[in-house]
Amino acid sequence: MSKAVLVVGGAFGDEGKGKVISYLALKDKVDLAVRGGVGPNAGHTVVYLGKTYKVRLIPSAFTNPQTRLLIGSGVLVNPQLLLEEVELTGVKGRIGVDYQTGVIEEEHIQRDRRGHLKEKIGTTGTGTGPANADRVLRKGRVAREVPSLQEFLTDVAAEVNSALDASKRVLVEGTQGTFLSLYHGTYPYVTSKDTTASAACADVGIGPLKVGEVIVVLKAYLTRVGEGPLEGELPAEEVVKLGWGEFGTVTGRLRRAAPFNFKLARRACLLNSATQIALTKLDVLFKDDAGAKSFQDLSADAKKFIWRIEAETGVKVTLIGTGPTVDDIVDRRCEA
Numbered sequence: 001m002s003k004a005v006l007v008v009g010g011a012f013g014d015e016g017k018g019k020v021i022s023y024l025a026l027k028d029k030v031d032l033a034v035r036g037g038v039g040p041n042a043g044h045t046v047v048y049l050g051k052t053y054k055v056r057l058i059p060s061a062f063t064n065p066q067t068r069l070l071i072g073s074g075v076l077v078n079p080q081l082l083l084e085e086v087e088l089t090g091v092k093g094r095i096g097v098d099y100q101t102g103v104i105e106e107e108h109i110q111r112d113r114r115g116h117l118k119e120k121i122g123t124t125g126t127g128t129g130p131a132n133a134d135r136v137l138r139k140g141r142v143a144r145e146v147p148s149l150q151e152f153l154t155d156v157a158a159e160v161n162s163a164l165d166a167s168k169r170v171l172v173e174g175t176q177g178t179f180l181s182l183y184h185g186t187y188p189y190v191t192s193k194d195t196t197a198s199a200a201c202a203d204v205g206i207g208p209l210k211v212g213e214v215i216v217v218l219k220a221y222l223t224r225v226g227e228g229p230l231e232g233e234l235p236a237e238e239v240v241k242l243g244w245g246e247f248g249t250v251t252g253r254l255r256r257a258a259p260f261n262f263k264l265a266r267r268a269c270l271l272n273s274a275t276q277i278a279l280t281k282l283d284v285l286f287k288d289d290a291g292a293k294s295f296q297d298l299s300a301d302a303k304k305f306i307w308r309i310e311a312e313t314g315v316k317v318t319l320i321g322t323g324p325t326v327d328d329i330v331d332r333r334c335e336a
């Protein structure tokens with residue numbers, strides 16, 4: 001029997017999970033990748049073979065053509081968007097959606113784009129909050145009722161558990177970030193459900209004992225879209241000047257930004273039982289480290305930063321992003 005590797009965001013989303021997951025899918029020859037998380041409010045960027053993909057529903061592990069791709073029952077899908085992404089990524093024939101995955105309808109999107117959700121929370125406007133609200137009220141629609149989803153339907157929990165029983169390599173993809181969690185985040189400025197590692201397990205139908213590694217993804221600085229507290233937030237002009245200016249994958253909004261926060265990193269590790277940290281965008285903080293492939297080659301300042309993260313969290317930084325493409329990464333998992 002094998003155990004799953006689970007990847008989860010350690011901040012406010014957009015930590016670069018898409019890049020880390022697509023790297024792992026290829027490097028570790030993942031047999032099955034299953035997406036947990038909220039739904040198409042996520043936007044993962046995958047830069048692979050000269051092409052930039054922005055995926056909101058398809059697991060970011062799509063880069064490996066051998067990987068079976070699944071969407072868990074805890075997730076919400078927008079059927080039209082899913083079909084578009086299946087086309088874009090060419091994954092037809094290897095993607096499955098659970099019978100009971102929730103469905104976003106046009107009315108949910110409309111409700112998400114007005115009043116309190118738009119004005120106070122600053123949601124992504126993708127309908128996920130209203131769809132989850134209807135789901136809790138037990139009046140939401142599920143995938144098995146949607147004609148266009150019939151060809152994808154499967155029992156995701158059964159597939160994932162059988163793959164583990166057969167010692168296959170399984171990757172569980174979380175979305176959003178720990179501090180956007182409905183339970184552990186900066187309520188009420190959060191998303192519509194829990195987003196920690198435990199929630200990702202429930203989303204895809206595995207128990208906690210089936211997880212071998214929890215990789216918490218952190219970015220070398222913090223970003224946040226929408227409303228809510230962000231300690232140490234910098235003025236927009238400074239963010240752009242530092243080269244930290246990012247635009248939301250889903251909303252196109254300029255992401256707010258602040259320096260790396262060690263206290264939040266420690267809490268993210270605690271809430272998720274992190275066994276490893278993936279640190280992205282080191283090249284943005286330390287320009288000399290762009291494209292580095294080994295820890296030895298990193299600048300002294302970069303090494304010092306990484307050692308401090310390890311000292312403050314008690315968790316090893318095993319993967320380090322040094323550029324936007326899938327293979328711009330330092331992989332320390334084999335180091336003694």
Ligand code: GTP
Pocket residue numbers: 009012013014015016017018019041042043044045046047175176177249279280281282283284320321322323324
């Ligand atoms: P959510 O599910 O929406 O939280 O998304 P995400 O965690 O997959 O991150 P998203 O793709 O929204 O944002 C991360 C951005 O950083 C993307 O533009 C990536 O291409 C980019 N990126 C990721 N890792 C690195 C890195 O190590 N260096 C550089 N320069 N860019 C990176």
Ligand code: IMP
Pocket residue numbers: 012013014038041042043121122123124125126128129175176180189190191192225226227
């Ligand atoms: P919702 O998830 O669309 O309801 O939005 C609630 C809050 O979570 C808003 O602040 C959004 O900007 C934020 N949010 C939701 N999903 C993501 C994500 O994938 N990346 C970054 N922020 C997100």
Ligand code: MG
Pocket residue numbers: 013014015042043044045249
């Ligand atoms: Mg994103």
